[in-house]
Amino acid sequence: MxxxxxxxxxxxxxxxxxxxxxxxxxxxxxxxxxxxxxxxxxxxTPTGMIEAVKNIDFKVWAYTASEGTLSYRQQLAKYYNRNGYNITTDDIIVTTGGSEAISITFMTCLDAGDEVIVPEPFYANYNSFASQSDIVVKPILSHISNGFALPPISEFEKTITDKTRAIFICSPNNPTGYLYSRDEMETLKALVLKHDLYLFADEAYREFCYNDQEFVSPMHLDGLEDNVIIIDTMSKRYSACGARLGCIITKNRKFWETAIKFAQARLSVGLVEQIAGEAAIDTPDxxxxxxxxxxxxxxxxxxxxxxxxxxxxxxxxxxxxxxxxxxxxxxxxxxxxxxxxxxxxxxxxxxxxxxxxxxxxxxxxxxxxxxxxxxxxxxxxxxxxxxxxxxxxxxxxxxxxxxxxxxxxxxxx
CATH class of the missing domain: 3.90.1150.10 (Aspartate Aminotransferase, domain 1)
Known part of the structure; x- marks a missing residue:
């Protein structure tokens, strides 16, 4: 056998x-x-998304651009810019869910044996995507006793080696629900700039912050344009997990030009899903x-x-x-x-x-x-x-x- x-x-x-x-x-x-x-x-799921799918009228169910349709990326840019990201359509690559966004990001930024530091507990599939790419997850333990707050920077410093290429965070967090504060994000900013690392940020739960707590994205921090890779998905935000529609956002042109080659290799994201995604952006507050x-x-x-x-x-x-x-x-x-x-x-x-x-x-x-x-x-x-x-x-x-x-x-x- x-x-x-x-x-x-x-x-x-x-x-x-x-x-x-x-x-x-x-x-x-x-x-x-x-x-x-x-x-x-x-x-x-928002009614507008369902209606957009019901009202589809095309003669050929065709490929789309590897980076996503222009009309959908225009809608995405509109959404993110309402939230202070200051991006253009050229800063976006549409992906098959957040999962593919993570895989493409890993393959673009890390070689076999390279290390990514992740505060744990973390979304279980980070381990799976790392295994697929032959990269090494270096966990830093956060603790239930303080609600899984960001571990001390001294723990990050001890973990960084000459193979470290990135720090990966998720805020609000899956599985803990912890929401990183502005001070914690500023601390991470200083760390990644000091060591010239990428900062990967999984923002699947951006819309769900409670008790009037502030959501702070790395995209809200000045000086990180070449370091930040945002990984996102519509699955949770619009209760549309089955649509399998996500994206990568970055202002790092070298990253984008490399990541698009992986996107081209898988051809394209589904047309119907992007039509639904366009409608999703107009969901009322x-x-x-x-x-x-x-x-x-x-x-x-x-x-x-x-x-x-x-x-x-x-x-x-x-x-x-x-x-x-x-x-x-x-x-x-x-x-x-x-x-x-x-x-x-x-x-x-x-x-x-x-x-x-x-x-x-x-x-x-x-x-x-x-x-x-x-x-x-x-x-x-x-x-x-x-x-x-x-x-x-x-x-x-x-x-x-x-x-x-x-x-x-x-x-x-």
């Missing part, structure tokens, strides 16, 4: 999707499964006001419920629609699988993502899970009751000292 590549063997499984067969079996057994494992919102209010209510439901459970601690996130929770368990992978295979409460159970898959440091995240508050409040409340009941009977419950008593004030929703 022919062998599998070493790269394929190294490729990590998704912590978000790897338990799907167990969830499917639970449903076949008649259980209701509350899916808090994946960032698939139940919020309705009221849509986002309603969505943010809904997510704020859902966040409060989940965070308050978690912090009222015995032995559980959950920081209150500043953005996105995820929380990381510390549970009194021995192993999050075992616990999440047990929830689907062996547990039910009133014929219900909860699917979560074990946090181990969001860390690169061995042993990190063993007592943490990520939950996506993407269901309606009624279902979220039921899921929280189910989780609380599960923790009472889980065979691997660990009665260890929690950070919860020390940090209760930090968690107020």
């Amino acid at each position: 022919p062998s599998i590549s070493r790269k394929g063997q190294r490729m990590p499984a998704s912590p978000i999707r790897k338990l799907t067969p167990f969830a499917d079996k639970a449903k076949l057994d008649g259980k209701t499964v509350y899916h808090l494992n994946i960032g698939q919102p139940d919020i309705e 009221e849509y986002f006001d309603r969505v943010k209010a809904e997510y704020t209510a859902r966040r409060n439901t989940v965070v308050n419920a978690l912090n009222n459970m015995e032995g559980v601690f959950c920081p209150n996130p500043g953005g996105a629609f995820y929380v990381m929770a510390q549970l009194p368990i021995d192993n999050s992978d075992k616990f999440c699988q047990w929830m689907l295979e062996e547990f039910s409460y009133e014929n219900q159970t909860v699917m979560m993502a074990p946090a181990t898959g969001f860390y690169s440091t061995p042993g990190a995240g063993l007592n943490e899970v990520r939950l996506a508050y993407v269901l309606n409040n009624n279902d979220l409340a039921k899921a929280m009751v189910c989780l609380e009941e599960a923790l009472k009977v889980y065979p691997g419950r660990v009665e260890a000292e929690s950070v919860k008593p020390k940090l209760k004030a930090f968690c107020k929703a």
Whole structure:
């Protein structure tokens, strides 16, 4: 039998999707499964996007330009410039989702063996894209005790080597929901300029910042024009995950001229998706006001419920629609699988993502899970009751000292 590549063997499984067969079996057994494992919102996609697809009228379903259609990039430039990015259509490459934006960015900026520093926990697929490109992720641990704030710059300085090419951040963060402050962004600016590094910024959750907190992009900081690569997607912003439409934004011409070669190699992004994307940019602000209010209510439901459970601690996130929770368990992978295979409460159970898959440091995240508050409040409340009941009977419950008593004030929703 022919062998599998070493790269394929190294490729990590998704912590978000790897338990799907167990969830499917639970449903076949008649259980209701509350899916808090994946960032698939139940919020309705803007009507304008749906109508744009319904009203398509073309005779040939043709290729588009490798950088994206001009009309869609014009709309994107309009959106970003409303948000202070000061870009043109020539600063944009449209991609097949944020995933391809990350892959093209890695291939453009890093050679095999080069290093990218990422505060962890981080979006699990960063590891996957790094594995595909034979680059090395160097994690720097952030901590649940302070809500996963940016680690001290001294930790970055200790990690930088002659192979370091970039720092990769996500704000608001997936999986933690942490929103980097202006001071933290200024600190990163000074660091990347000092060491002449790229700063990759995943901004998939830009529109979802809570409690009137300010969203600060590296594009808002002067002097970083040649260092910043923005990675973005419409998946979460417009609740259009299936459209698979993202983009790269940069003012670095050498980067753009190189990245476009990778974009040309995959030919183009879908025409229908870009037609929908054009319509999305004209979505009224009221849509986002309603969505943010809904997510704020859902966040409060989940965070308050978690912090009222015995032995559980959950920081209150500043953005996105995820929380990381510390549970009194021995192993999050075992616990999440047990929830689907062996547990039910009133014929219900909860699917979560074990946090181990969001860390690169061995042993990190063993007592943490990520939950996506993407269901309606009624279902979220039921899921929280189910989780609380599960923790009472889980065979691997660990009665260890929690950070919860020390940090209760930090968690107020």
